[in-house]
Amino acid sequence: MNQAILLKNRPEGKPQLSDFEFTKEDQPEDQDGEVLLKSKYVSVDPYLRGRMRDVESYIDPFKLNEPLESNIVAEVISSKNSNFKEGDFVHGMLKWKEYQTSDGKGLNKVDEDKASLSAYLGILGxxxxxxxxxxxxxxxxxxxxxxxxxxxxxxxxxxxxxxxxxxxxxxxxxxxxxxxxxxxxxxxxxxxxxxxxxxxxxxxxxxxxxxxxxxxxxxxxxxxxxxxxxxxxxxxxxxxxxxxxxxxxxxxxxxxxxxxxxxxxxxxxxxxxxxxDHVKEFGPAIQQLTKWLNEDKLTYSETVVEGFENIPQAFIDLFEGKNKGKMVVKIY
Ligand SMILES: NC(=O)c1ccc[n+]([C@@H]2O[C@H](COP(=O)([O-])OP(=O)(O)OC[C@H]3O[C@@H](n4cnc5c(N)ncnc54)[C@H](OP(=O)(O)O)[C@@H]3O)[C@@H](O)[C@H]2O)c1
CATH class of the missing domain: 3.40.50.720 (NAD(P)-binding Rossmann-like Domain)
Incomplete structure (x- = not known):
């Protein structure tokens, strides 16, 4: 069975574990034009708190009883989309699910040889x-x-x-x-x-x-x-x-x-x-950040929490300052 994390309640004040719900669903299968993805690293970010409120903003609020989403690095497990092949790594705005399918829109390939996979959620994300x-x-x-x-x-x-x-x-x-x-x-x-x-x-x-x-x-x-x-x-x-x-x-x-x-x-x-608002500038900005990384002018820290089941707690811990550098959750 495939695990997913839903928003159960809109938090009042500091988010609590009880605001999240774990569910199990059937393992998805990729259809024509789709890829099947396995989540590898999940980004938890302070701005997600804003999406838990039912207010108009620059991005739609999360819906109650539906999976949350954030930037995720995933592995292509199988592909019926000619732009991706099995074994590729991608990142994009994906749901808090262990496995999910995608039509490939909004997915960007990442190169594990150039930087660690989690770096694409942080310094190169x-x-x-x-x-x-x-x-x-x-x-x-x-x-x-x-x-x-x-x-x-x-x-x-x-x-x-x-x-x-x-x-x-x-x-x-x-x-x-x-x-x-x-x-x-x-x-x-x-x-x-x-x-x-x-x-x-x-x-x-x-x-x-x-x-x-x-x-x-x-x-x-x-x-x-x-x-x-x-x-x-x-x-x-x-x-x-x-x-x-x-x-x-x-x-x-x-x-x-x-x-x-x-x-x-x-x-x-x-x-x-x-x-x-600055998507057009992402390319040159990534080039500059990569150059500084390669020249050792720039470095980064990560707090890596392990396990799909710990995503909500890792998110809550941002408000307690438990991270040093980028907070990510590694999924096995
Ligand atoms: N505008 C944008 O496009 C954009 C994009 C990304 C992020 N952001 C914003 O940038 C900020 C940093 O995001 P990030 O992803 O880099 O998170 P982060 O700084 O890695 O993690 C959050 C940190 O905030 C500090 N914090 C928590 N509660 C606090 C409080 N009450 N008062 C002061 N500091 C507190 C904690 O560190 P301490 O131990 O120091 O308290 C915690 O480690 C957030 O406000 C986020 O929403 C904006």
């Missing part, structure tokens, strides 16, 4: 693309500037910080443990780190680690950390709104200080970013 394209489009990083990054030891944040170093910036990261700060500095080359969980005054901590102020704030978390960054933003500063994970489980709209004055006085530009 939407994570790397998000970091690279958003910095390119909005960041306008200049040598010697200060780049402040939140969610800094995570998948997007760790890549953003490294690109900041490649561009000659001073890079300061914000993360949730001293161990993560160590990783940021030792592995990813950040200059300084702030542990937001043990820091009482974030604005002051940013001021002392960014003595020349913040030229670019890369925001993965929103909320009070964004407020504190705004208190340190420089003239002509740029704020990239990539995500706001600190707010994803809130049940009521949150309010904060008013920063209109700072926007005007400091002529700050703040812009939201959605990687899915």
């Amino acid at each position: 939407l994570t790397g693309l998000t970091a690279y394209i958003s910095l390119d489009k909005i960041g306008d990083l200049k040598k010697g500037e200060t780049l402040l990054v939140s969610g800094a030891s995570g998948a997007v944040g760790s890549t953003v910080g490294q690109i900041g170093k490649i561009k000659g910036c001073r890079v300061v990261g914000i993360a949730g443990s001293d161990e993560k700060l160590e990783l940021m500095k030792e592995k990813f080359g950040f200059d300084e780190g702030i542990n937001y969980k043990s820091t009482e005054d974030m604005a002051e901590a940013i001021a002392s680690t960014c003595p020349n102020g913040v030229d670019v704030y890369y925001d993965n978390v929103g909320g009070e950390i964004l407020d504190a960054a705004m208190n340190n933003i420089n003239k002509d500063g740029r704020v990239i709104n990539c995500g706001a994970i600190s707010l994803y489980n809130e049940t009521e709209p949150q309010t904060g200080p008013r920063y209109e004055g700072i926007f005007v006085k400091k002529t700050v530009k703040m812009q939201g970013f959605l990687v899915r």
